[in-house]
Amino acid sequence: MVTCLIIIRKFQPQDFPWVINIERKVFNEHDPFFYMQFYETCSDGFLVAEIYGMVVGYIVGFLPSGKTGRIFSLAVLPEYRNRMIGSALLEEIISILREMKAAEIVLEVRSGNLKARKFYETHGFYKTGIQKGYYNDGEDATLMRLEIPRKSI
Numbered sequence: 001m002v003t004c005l006i007i008i009r010k011f012q013p014q015d016f017p018w019v020i021n022i023e024r025k026v027f028n029e030h031d032p033f034f035y036m037q038f039y040e041t042c043s044d045g046f047l048v049a050e051i052y053g054m055v056v057g058y059i060v061g062f063l064p065s066g067k068t069g070r071i072f073s074l075a076v077l078p079e080y081r082n083r084m085i086g087s088a089l090l091e092e093i094i095s096i097l098r099e100m101k102a103a104e105i106v107l108e109v110r111s112g113n114l115k116a117r118k119f120y121e122t123h124g125f126y127k128t129g130i131q132k133g134y135y136n137d138g139e140d141a142t143l144m145r146l147e148i149p150r151k152s153i
């Protein structure tokens with residue numbers, strides 16, 4: 001098995017074409033403008049995964065208010081999945097949101113996306129409800145939540 005050095009780091013403007021390429025391949029539903037807006041307004045929560053100079057995944061998380069963090073988007077290129085890259089991105093954003101004093105993180109995931117739902121469950125998220133017809137194509141969203149335990153001193 002080939003092991004690769006994965007670097008998790010903050011998004012930089014020069015990563016924009018990589019991120020949009022991943023978005024197009026994986027979702028093809030977000031306006032690229034959102035990503036530049038996230039960079040301008042909450043860059044601490046915009047991370048990429050880099051392998052040998054290539055960006056192969058990204059995550060966008062933010063703290064819109066109070067103590068509830070949100071995950072807007074997470075994606076890894078299909079050919080780089082199942083190598084813990086998604087887990088590394090998610091664990092890093094949880095750590096960042098914890099530092100920002102978030103007490104919980106919430107997200108929406110397509111109800112039919114069983115792989116992502118299971119992935120989030122592996123990381124401690126649980127289902128809190130369903131939002132009917134949440135997506136543009138009418139698919140329901142499964143709402144998920146993670147409680148962030150306080151760090152013991």
Ligand SMILES: CC(C)(COP(=O)(O)OP(=O)(O)OC[C@H]1O[C@@H](n2cnc3c(N)ncnc32)[C@H](O)[C@@H]1OP(=O)(O)O)[C@@H](O)C(=O)NCCC(=O)NCCS
Nearest residue numbers: 073074075076081082083084085086087109116118119122
């Ligand atoms: C969801 C997603 C981000 C996960 O990324 P990933 O890099 O494949 O994630 P990981 O490799 O950390 O984990 C994936 C699975 O591989 C397993 N895995 C990873 N490395 C492994 C290894 N060396 N040996 C055995 N299993 C391994 C993990 O346990 C995990 O299993 P689980 O899903 O049953 O918990 C990716 O599938 C993706 O981009 N999906 C499309 C977009 C999407 O659905 N985004 C989320 C909704 S916004």
